Amino acid sequence: MKYDIAVIGAGVVGSAIARELSKYELKVILIDKEEDVSEGISKANSGVIHAGFNVKTGSMKSRFNREGLALLTKTADELGVKYKICRKLVIAKNDEEKPYLLKLLEQGRKNSTPGLSIIDRETIKTLESNIEGKWALYSEKTGIITPFLFTIALAENACENGVIVKLNTEITKITKEKESYKLFSASGELISESRWVINSAGCASDNIASLVGDNKFKIHPCRGEYFILDKAHSDMLNMAVYPVPPADGSGLGVHFTPTMNGNILIGPSAEYINDRDDLATTKKTMEQLKKEAYELMPIIKNFGFIKSYAGIRPKLFNSQSNSNFEDFHIAESDVNPRFINLIGIESPGLTSSPAIARYIVEDIIGEKEDLTRKKEFDGRWKGAAKIYDKNSDEYLSLVKRDSDYAQVVCRCEHVTKGEIKKALNNPLKARSLKAVKKRTFAMTGRCQGGFCLSKLIDILQKEYSIKTDEILRLR
Ligand SMILES: Cc1cc2nc3c(=O)[nH]c(=O)nc-3n(C[C@H](O)[C@H](O)[C@H](O)COP(=O)(O)OP(=O)(O)OC[C@H]3O[C@@H](n4cnc5c(N)ncnc54)[C@H](O)[C@@H]3O)c2cc1C
Incomplete structure (x- = not known):
């Protein structure tokens, strides 16, 4: 104690x-x-590893963003968490919006952000053929990670x-x-x-x-709603694509972000709310997100959305x-x-x-304080449950040792019983459907658990004697 x-x-x-x-x-x-x-x-955020050009020069945000860019990827490598330096475009629809890109470029230079340039419509098209825009700020060092x-x-x-x-x-x-x-x-x-x-x-x-x-x-909560595109459209986008953001500073504007899992995120909105736990998504905001998204990427009109969610920005006001x-x-x-x-x-x-x-x-x-380094610190995360490459030697030898790794439970995300059991045996003892979902991506695909939910409940009941009521309460 x-x-x-x-x-x-x-x-x-x-x-x-x-x-x-x-x-x-x-x-x-x-x-x-x-x-x-x-x-x-x-x-619930965009999962973008920001390169550092969006933040005010000389601020704590700028310092920690710059240091974090290098340190986050180093930490993820040590732990064994996957990330991708996918790159990013900030799109100006017309000449009137171009000065904002030049301002960002200048701010990025002051913040020592590497890999920035301004590109024109033709170059945008060679990088992202589905994106409409006249000019863009191109960032080579922006990345994504599953937050x-x-x-x-x-x-x-x-x-x-x-x-x-x-x-x-x-x-x-x-x-x-x-x-x-x-x-x-x-x-x-x-x-x-x-x-x-x-x-x-x-x-x-x-x-x-x-x-x-x-x-x-005093924190003022500002809700950001997203929706997620079906994985079938993952090859429509290579990198994060942002608009010129709203002038009120509420956020970075409705953007497209590829996820590590192959989906595309669209959002977030920005709405000040009273209840900091209010994670509702609303039809009105979804319609607005779609409208703004169509302007950048008209082709998404024909795409399928699988889910919506919201996150809360903890905006700090000076009293x-x-x-x-x-x-x-x-x-x-x-x-x-x-x-x-x-x-x-x-x-x-x-x-x-x-x-x-x-x-x-x-x-x-x-x-x-006098801090003494531990000799035995081991930075490798042992608990990773998800196996991305089901053709790898590592996976095949696991199957030989434990046939649960050959039993697919979630068909959309191809998650096996072995991965689910590994997720449930986490050192934090978090044993719920949400815990499984976040560690393995089971239930995050097109059917959103329609097929695998009953099988997951079965595993939680049989392996851990958790009652159905409790399982569904922590869904
Ligand atoms: C819409 C949106 C998009 C974003 N996109 C990005 C992005 O692309 N890239 C980026 O770098 N950043 C992004 N961010 C910012 C980033 O997500 C946050 O800065 C970060 O997640 C904050 O982490 P945290 O640990 O401070 O807060 P949290 O993750 O909220 O953790 C706080 C924890 O405190 C716990 N808690 C609260 N009260 C108590 C209590 N009384 N007792 C015990 N526990 C308590 C909560 O349960 C919670 O788990 C985004 C944020 C939002 C909202």
Whole structure:
């Protein structure tokens, strides 16, 4: 129950921090209110590894985006998580929009973003024959990653290296002792006592700060809705394609993003809402997304959509001016020593996450504590369940050892019983349909679980004795 450091929030940022801390001789606990990691903002975003030209020069966003671009791919390589440097176009429909591209190019140069150039309609067509536009900013270094899988890998690897991961635990009370903080759950249970607390609670980070009397932050949730195209259209797009964004700074505009799994994402919208848990998708917004998407890629009129979803941007407003902060707030609290707040971690928070983690550990904590590196840290994630190449020698030898790997459960995504069982045996003990879905992609294909759901329920019941009600509650 006594720890050196407690991290509240197991999204990509909290999980990256926990993994970074697991490299040192420290007792660390990572706490999340949900039944699995990556159930907040880190589950529902575009999954783009931003190259760094979109963010204001000199900001924390620009620093961590630049450092994160290199560090995220290095971390993903260490863990064994796949990503792709797919490239990106920002499209100007006409000459009037071209100055915005030149502004981005200039900002990118100031931010030391590599691989940027302006290209014309003909070159756009050679790169993306289905995209309409007169000019584009071309970025060679933009990439994609599956955000929830990266988060799971970070958290599970932190756990494999000694971090205690406590799920289903909402922190609702924090008391400040002389040299430590005590964290209590909603049921009144004392969850941890630690010298340091890291508040990485995403959309709830302002509430967590106010539990210890720091009331100056206010998150305004801004919902972004997406829809997903059927995999059958995956060869229609090679790279991420963005429009010139709306002038109000709410987001980067409705864009097309290929996913690592072969789908194309379209979105997100940008709508300020009152309820930060409201992840509804609406017909009205879907129609608007389609309208904007058709302008960039007219051919999608004929394509099939398989699903919609939404994510929430944790927009941080200045309570005095009520205008948007443009930057992340990442600092030790000025009223609570050794209490670090990460607030307003919107885009490019995924890209920045390993760089933020290194900053927190080496620069903020490392300045006050003598940190000793662990000799036995192993950065390779052991829990990867999904086997992408079913013709590989690795897969064939698995089948010889365990025939469950030859039994296909999810036909759309070709997921085997062996992969599902491996996913369910994760070190975090997250045993739900959602946990299986995020680790294997079962139920994410065209039929959305219509075929495999009953088989998955059967496995959860037979192998883990979980009741049907409970399985469906955590769907
Ligand atoms: C629409 C959209 C698109 C985006 N696209 C990109 C992109 O392409 N590239 C990019 O780099 N970034 C992108 N981002 C930004 C990126 O997704 C976020 O910056 C990042 O996921 C934030 O991670 P986090 O760990 O801070 O928050 P979260 O993932 O939300 O994690 C916070 C965690 O805290 C937990 N929690 C909350 N309250 C409590 C409590 N009281 N007790 C215990 N646990 C609690 C939650 O359950 C949650 O798991 C996008 C964001 C959005 C919304």
